Amino acid sequence: MILVLIGVALLGVAVELPPFGERAVPSWNEVARHYLDRSLNETGASSVVAGIITDYRGFDTLGEVTVLFTAVTALLVVLEGRSRP
Amino acid sequence: MDDLILRTVARVLVPLVQLCGLAIIAYGHVSPGGGFAGGTVLAAGFVLYALAFGQEALDRRLPERTARTAESLGAAWFAVLGLVGLAAGRNYLANVLPPGSPGRLLSGGIIALVTAGVGLKVAATMVTLFRRLMGGEGGERP
């Protein structure tokens, strides 16, 4: 019952979202245009996504690496820690 | 687990998969891909090797200590590379190297170096996760 309600709500949202595949959607704003226009000169990387994740958002990627590192550390602690008697 | 077909196919496939992963890492700044995707493909090669030849073989080829060192090295490499930008008088993680000509392998300044570090780290992480979650008690016990 709850699932049906949530499903109707989600599908309703899917109908009302900006149309798929068009350029005039809110997410196509000046940020994306800036990256597409200038990232070749500013970073020298022809792959815009690589330029974004390692140059413009390099600190974010450092955080991602930290997240992975923390996950492995937590996994080792959980799996190798001594279980309480 | 002692299957002739599996072992033969894996023997052919593992170098190709790992070469593919390395290529995705190396060309991360000129084509789709990058450190995360390439590192995962590289780790998939190791996982296939372990599944075909057993975890003991993986422990011989890639000891757990090496994987952990590679992991720490990848993360530390990233952080130290950020300090280079600071030393050059710009922001942390600033792109201080010359951009080079776009589309070539030697372009994009520090992006290729960062991608290499991330790829190393992700590959080591995935191998460690696989090894631990498979329940192998390999590796040194404290």
Add this chain to the structure above:
Amino acid sequence: MTELLGKLYHNGFYATAAILFLTGFYIVLADNHLIKKVIGINVMESAVFLIFVATGYVEGGRAPILTAPPGPGGYINPVPSALILTGIVVSVSVTAFSLALVSRIYQHYGTVDVDELARRRGPEP
């Protein structure tokens, strides 16, 4: 009604994401097996990735490799693709950690069934 269905068909990727999310949510709610719950969370995460990346698509666009010629619709929006990478990394980490916890629970209690676990722990004090 026809117009509504047409819009839904045009936004097919978003509708697929909604259905995927529902599937994952149902698995998380209705299944007692802990590992299946982890799988359900992964399916829900896939739905989020799908809807996020689909917002960046442009009709006839190509991947944003600037040295390659653009498609008839130019390049796609690179920002959602770059942002969702963080989500994927977090998803992998969360999955690994949950699986580690499930593995410990199995070592300790010998079962991964939620009802069985609740029965063995007894009533909460």
